[in-house]
Amino acid sequence: MSEIAAAGVRPAWRSRLGSGAEVARGTPDVRRRLQLGLAAIWLLDGVLQYQSFMFSKGFSQMLAGTASGNPGAVASPITWNATLIEHHLVLLNSIFATIQLLLGIGIAWRPTVRLALAASVAWALGVWWFGEGLGMVLTSSASPVNGAPGAVIIYALLAVLLWPADRAGKPAPFTAARTVGAPAARALWLVLWLSLAYFALLPGNRAPQALNGMIAGMESGEPGWLAALDRGAASLVAHQGLAASIVLAIALVIIAAGVYLPTSAAKATLVLAIVVAAVIWVFGEAFGAIMAGGATDVNSGPLLALLALTYWPVRAAVTPPAHTAPALAHTAAADADEGTTVLWSPPGSWTSSPRSCSWSRR
Amino acid sequence: MVPAWILDIFAAIMLVVAAVSAARLVAARPWQREVRRAALADIDVAHLLMAIAMAGMLAASLQTLPNGAWSVIFAVMTAWFGYRVVRDAQVSGVRALAGGHCAPHLIHAGAMLYMFMAFTAPAAHGSGGMGGMGGMAGGMSGMGSLQLPLLAFLFALALIGYSIWDLDQLSGPGASGHYSLAAVRAVPTDPVLVGVGASAGPGAAALSPAPSVTMTAGPVAEPAAVAEVPPASGPADGTGVLAPWVATGCRIAMGITMAFMLVIMI
Numbered sequence: 001m002s003e004i005a006a007a008g009v010r011p012a013w014r015s016r017l018g019s020g021a022e023v024a025r026g027t028p029d030v031r032r033r034l035q036l037g038l039a040a041i042w043l044l045d046g047v048l049q050y051q052s053f054m055f056s057k058g059f060s061q062m063l064a065g066t067a068s069g070n071p072g073a074v075a076s077p078i079t080w081n082a083t084l085i086e087h088h089l090v091l092l093n094s095i096f097a098t099i100q101l102l103l104g105i106g107i108a109w110r111p112t113v114r115l116a117l118a119a120s121v122a123w124a125l126g127v128w129w130f131g132e133g134l135g136m137v138l139t140s141s142a143s144p145v146n147g148a149p150g151a152v153i154i155y156a157l158l159a160v161l162l163w164p165a166d167r168a169g170k171p172a173p174f175t176a177a178r179t180v181g182a183p184a185a186r187a188l189w190l191v192l193w194l195s196l197a198y199f200a201l202l203p204g205n206r207a208p209q210a211l212n213g214m215i216a217g218m219e220s221g222e223p224g225w226l227a228a229l230d231r232g233a234a235s236l237v238a239h240q241g242l243a244a245s246i247v248l249a250i251a252l253v254i255i256a257a258g259v260y261l262p263t264s265a266a267k268a269t270l271v272l273a274i275v276v277a278a279v280i281w282v283f284g285e286a287f288g289a290i291m292a293g294g295a296t297d298v299n300s301g302p303l304l305a306l307l308a309l310t311y312w313p314v315r316a317a318v319t320p321p322a323h324t325a326p327a328l329a330h331t332a333a334a335d336a337d338e339g340t341t342v343l344w345s346p347p348g349s350w351t352s353s354p355r356s357c358s359w360s361r362r
Numbered sequence: 363m364v365p366a367w368i369l370d371i372f373a374a375i376m377l378v379v380a381a382v383s384a385a386r387l388v389a390a391r392p393w394q395r396e397v398r399r400a401a402l403a404d405i406d407v408a409h410l411l412m413a414i415a416m417a418g419m420l421a422a423s424l425q426t427l428p429n430g431a432w433s434v435i436f437a438v439m440t441a442w443f444g445y446r447v448v449r450d451a452q453v454s455g456v457r458a459l460a461g462g463h464c465a466p467h468l469i470h471a472g473a474m475l476y477m478f479m480a481f482t483a484p485a486a487h488g489s490g491g492m493g494g495m496g497g498m499a500g501g502m503s504g505m506g507s508l509q510l511p512l513l514a515f516l517f518a519l520a521l522i523g524y525s526i527w528d529l530d531q532l533s534g535p536g537a538s539g540h541y542s543l544a545a546v547r548a549v550p551t552d553p554v555l556v557g558v559g560a561s562a563g564p565g566a567a568a569l570s571p572a573p574s575v576t577m578t579a580g581p582v583a584e585p586a587a588v589a590e591v592p593p594a595s596g597p598a599d600g601t602g603v604l605a606p607w608v609a610t611g612c613r614i615a616m617g618i619t620m621a622f623m624l625v626i627m628i
Contacts, residue, residue: 032530039529040522044522050625051364055365090365094368104522108526108530109532223512291515
């Protein structure tokens, strides 16, 4: 039963106890749901940052390790940052964890969504440099299988694409286009996935045992079943580095081009993107190594899947005509901008559909 | 090792949740009226018990009951909310499993039961698992671990998901006006359904044969055609400590804290 419908007949004590109508609900639209997905990942990252490993010297050593192979101008600040963290480990890591926790909460809390998304871009860029060594893209060891171009840069990309604003003009064909426009969104997608294809074909990644070593290296500290899964996957690609890299690169190129294809083909490539992201996350990243107890984030798999969902074709949203109930139109537009459906709408007015996120006249 | 002061902060938050839940129970006086009312106090009772247990797990000095007793309590609680979710599902369909208000509490109770059942004390603290003072708490600050870490991860994901959803719903215009936490007023109107399903999600509104209501709140436009909105009438209608957002806020705090505990014990 609808909470709203029920509220009118529910005894006062029930809502008093908060059992049934704890809050009256507004159904988020597609973009808001994706924002909530991003918020959940930030929140999980914040919680992961509180793990005991992060309060040990292993954390600062891990950060310092990302300087390796990077140019001096990039590596020096990383080393300086790692040293600073080592000296103030508990304080700084507590701050880092809390910031990420607040980013998740801020994105989920509607009044602060813009502030949190903007802050998340700044934070992600900082972590990308100081925490991930620019995703190792300037080294020869970047691989889509181990998280290149850096999971955290995808957070920033998602924050931009999910910014709660709409461009005037033609309706957006997919959620990611609502803020930056379809051409720019497609270009960003193309650059990301083509760069992944490029990384897959780097000499270090197409060596016969490269992929095998990468997957087998994830076993350490994992539960038995996951270690066995990794071992099985590693044995499948043993001595098949070149073939595996080529297959992966072809898949990534197809995915990159997918957003320029007609809707049905685009959907197929987006499904392929989600499948590839899942395979990378399970076998290449061992679920972000979360169950090994030393993960700072979920790694790139879930973020690539979330990104693919932002490009999923949607029926375009249409702004209600201004001459129809101006006050309501204003309210509706404001709500739509915040990514919500309109709860109040008298018969004959424009209302949003929770299923399609499109506008229809009742 | 996670610094003790961080665990203490989370324990303090849980004590606040426990105090608020107790205050809600006292203010609602579920024992004074009809039987049904007492049955629906389960949410606040669950919050109260979980908050006390979690505070004890986070800080050894706050431990109250033996771990075996907590396990029994949370097994009963899990069974109770499982029953309620099944009952909701029979009425509202499968959407109740995803969005019903009992489903998050089932996950909370299940996670608590799992933590008590799956905890393995570190070797240095290993004296019969979590038994006795400082069992789980000693385990957390001394980094005990949980068996079946995948289950811990899945529980943490579910708890974070529900917390994020609650945060969104609590701050949405449909919940309490444009970003204010004022009480939502429910006004019976004609049978036209204009709302969206809450616990059951989108599209579920049509399930209701009851007279529908229009939700109004704060600055949202209220044309003259809408029935006059009676003012909210004090605590009896869910303001103050009994305001719906208070319970949701408690649930959010517990969800995040529980996810934190699960993750640091993986």
